[in-house]
Amino acid sequence: MSLVVDVLAGGVRGGTSIMYAGLGETVSERSGVINLGTEGAMLVGALAGYAVTAETGSPWIGALGGAAAGALLASIHALLVVVRKANQFASGLTLLFLALGVTSFYGSDYVGKSINPFTKWDVPGLSDIPWIGEIFFQNDPLIYVSYVAVPLIWFVLFRTRMGLLVRTAGERSDSLTVNGYSVERIRSAAVIAGGALSGLGGAHLSIAYANAWFENMVVGRGFIAVALVIFASWSPLRVMGGAYLFGSALALAPALQARGYGVNQFALDVIPFVLTLLVLAVLGKRTLAAAPDELKRVFENAPAKT
């Protein structure tokens, strides 16, 4: 039984950075903009989070720094695709390259530098619950923040006026124009907010999970987040579940190896991706029917409407 707890606890710890990025991508895609630069936003977030923590000594300020860096990178995406109408895939990949360059350029000073990272904090009472406590309530503060962030983002997207505007930008942007709203402004805001969340995810990686900075440390988690959003059919709550599922798949191999089973990690790492493909194959039309209409136009290479 301890194997299950280990894997699930590892899934929560390892899945949280992916979840933050997935939430960010959800916000962005809900407004009709796909951002393949999520990987890049996580990278700059990881470095900025680490650097700010190293300079200020406070991981909380570091986390904010990570979010700000992610937002800054995403603002370039917003400028390119929303204002200048550039191709969304090309712009996202461009930002990935930019982020790889910037983080290795400025990151070399921080390799091997020690910081004062987030530390594990047991929630009194809750952490004593068997299994549940170990999995969910013996974690670092950024994980607890995510427990609040998920329902909050869901609430904002689906129960507030702001969320309605974002979703309308993604579904039927011309009705915003008709009513005198600026689609560009709404989409830019959504893309930048999404970048901030991705940057926070990156910061979680460097200042709460790995407690280190090294070049290209995100290794694909940003792309996993893009896949996760499709898997979760653009719902923040399902992003949370999916992130833990993906995280658990990544935690399964080390947990098995620690118990002496000779498993090949990569046979298990592939599970989330195959799972996503299977979900698409089985629920294909239904999953994609949940996609924001304007986003489908991006996928189908149709000219942007606004």
Place this chain on the structure above:
Amino acid sequence: MTTTLPAPRSEAPLPVAPPEAPASDRGARLAQATVRWIAALGGAFLIFSALLISKNANPLTVYTDAWNSTFARQQSIEDIVIKMAPFVLAALAVVVPARAGMANVGGEGQVIIGAVAACGTAMAVGDALPGVTVMVLMMLAGMVAGALWAGIAGAMRLLLKVNEAVTTLLLNYVALDVLLFLIYQPWRADPTGQPATKELQTAAKLPLLAGTTVNVGIVIAVIAVVLVWIALSFTTWGFSLSVVGGNAEAARRAGLPVAKLLLSALLVGGALAGLAGMVHFAGVEYKLRPGFGAQIGYTAFLASWLARHKPIPVLLACFVFAALTVAGDSLQLDAGLPAATVNILTGLILIAVLGWTTSTRKANS
């Protein structure tokens, strides 16, 4: 909510009124475009210079050093040509599906699977066959594997209406895990050393062009460019692809086999990317290792985009990216900056090109 019906309005977007003045205006527009390009690229270099200064490096020294060690030495020019070959092939893998209106973001995975198939083939036949035969078999295996890998995305698009941009992207990671799985266990040459396959037998390595260190990959790539150009510009197939890419519904009503055309474009694209993997394996790396072929697919996507998805300009775009990669290595040697630093310049140039070299007329509104 149905995804199959195209929105009626999108079917015939009103043609944007062309700028009023006709032919006489062309020169002026060309001049304007030139100014825009120069301003955009100049801006990219300016920002990069500022970043260099922030790290106490003199941008002028860095640029001259990088320029000299990239273009003034025979060896670096050869390195550029070597690096170019897989970029070109993988970029063509984006060009062909793009003609039919599809986004193949899966070059990364198709390159890896092509290399895996090539490596597997070489290991399977061993030294039993002459080198040339092994090479041909590896090429075929790489192309078939790449095509099948892209074919998964093609089948999902046609049978299940799942978009290929999504599936090709996901398949990249499956391919990467397949590669890592193989080299960490079943194909690992030395269980205690670095995870990698055993080196390709010398006879099966791609031959070098006389008197150089350049392998024949570039010849294969140039032939592929010409073939793709001919196929897209002068054959019924190529024409039909553009019709489908222009308006799939109209193509269907005109009686074109849209499904078959879309599938064929993806299969051809996948085969080209698979060939890129084979060329990179048998011409450059000779063994599979973690990080094999990393970013060839994404770089190629951007190169194809930069070339406006046209085969001949792809050569130029790939040359630029290959030169930037080589310049990155020399940055590391000369200026002591991390090799990945050059990605900043790549990114800035692309941002400039993406954002400021075309007017926003594409916007349609």
